[in-house]
Amino acid sequence: MSEQGQNRTMVEVHRVPPTPKASRSRMWTDLYSEHVDRAATSLGDAEHCPAITIAQLGSVAMIRLDLAAGTIQRTAEQIGYVAEPTYAFLLQVSGTASFSHYGQDSVLAPGDFTLCNNAVPYVYASDGPADLLMIRAGAGTIREHLPSPEQFCGRHLRADEGLSESAAQLCLGVCEQLASGLPEAVHNRVARNLLDAIATAFAISFDGLITASAVLTGRHARVRLFIEENLRDPDLSPGLIATRLKLSSRYLRMIFASGDETASAYVLRRRLEECARQMADPASAHLTITDIAFGWGFNSAPHFARSFRERFGQAPRVYRREKLGVGMPLRAVGAEAG
Missing domain, CATH: 2.60.120.10 (Jelly Rolls)
Structure with missing residues (x-):
């Protein structure tokens, strides 16, 4: 209209x-x-x-x-x-x-x-x-x-x-x-x-x-953009980021020095956040937790479960049950991922 x-x-x-x-x-x-x-x-x-x-x-x-x-x-x-x-x-x-x-x-x-x-x-x-x-x-x-x-x-x-x-x-x-x-x-x-x-x-x-260095803040934004675009890639690492963006490893560390986390910590945090978001989404209830974790670049279920517990204070399957309810299918709860 x-x-x-x-x-x-x-x-x-x-x-x-x-x-x-x-x-x-x-x-x-x-x-x-x-x-x-x-x-x-x-x-x-x-x-x-x-x-x-x-x-x-x-x-x-x-x-x-x-x-x-x-x-x-x-x-x-x-x-x-x-x-x-x-x-x-x-x-x-x-x-x-x-x-x-x-x-x-x-x-x-x-x-x-x-x-x-x-x-x-x-x-x-x-x-x-x-x-x-x-x-x-x-x-x-x-x-x-x-x-x-x-x-x-x-x-x-x-x-x-x-x-x-x-x-x-x-x-x-x-x-x-x-x-x-x-x-x-x-x-x-x-x-x-x-x-x-x-x-x-x-x-x-x-x-x-x-007021911070315009070059440095601009680089930081470009690095974050590259990470967001490639978050699902299991090969995403500080080395790959530096190579693809034509930065030295030292300069990449300098870009993240103003914050409170390294490039690898940033990648891990963002992957965990996206996994948590998808685990809480009813539209993804048919996927196992391992399906979701591997879809966001993790290649080890134990590593994912341990990292998730450290960040969110509970096991992935407990987090998902609380978000989606106890009536969801056992397969989707994904006991194999913690």
Whole structure:
């Protein structure tokens, strides 16, 4: 369905019709994949019918998602080849949700921002009704306002930090103007001002990232991107990362020195996090724990079980039972993986 303001902005509204839950889930996946990103989605038990509202503001797309409880997951397999990535500032308008991207995990409350690169896997999960606004533009446009955007991806900008509240109010005000009819003659100017306001809010709150060596932080972002893209590869190691990115082993260690973990520890943590996420997903209940672990690059079930227990404080099979319930099939519990 499309609605047009009087000689103004074209606003598209796409809503999943009220159908049985299984049909709604399939339709929601198709709708999101067609108008936002190719992704896998799931819906909770609520009868809510999710919707997407899209309005173009010059080079910026304003995408508003009316969501029910559920998840939106974009994997490396769904990304494929991306000629030029797009970036989206995500503004949590209402409800709460978790967002995982670039190895960062955030719990988004109303008024919070984060930044997403559609060429890198992400998971957005809400536990109830939520309103999410995406301010999306091409990489070139975003870099005009926020150089090296990769270093900000997945980082959590809270509503009470710096200029976040002002930026959020501006975003919502622009959405209202687009819905009522904003003259196209001012679209590009408004888009530039909007991106400047959001980028400034990020720059103020993450000043440490910008004042650090631009070369080093840019390299760190590229290394994390490479790791995210190759996390399932069992051969992924600091040596492979250094070789493929044409870095010395010493320089790779220097890149991670500013954090509290080495490159190999980062890879292990991210694999464990993705395994835990998939183990808690009902859509993967037919897979054994070993299937999941090996699918994320582990090649030893005992090593996985030991590492998982050290990170999460319990055996994988206990963790999975708690997340999915005691009624799941014994094969899927995967006693062979701890």
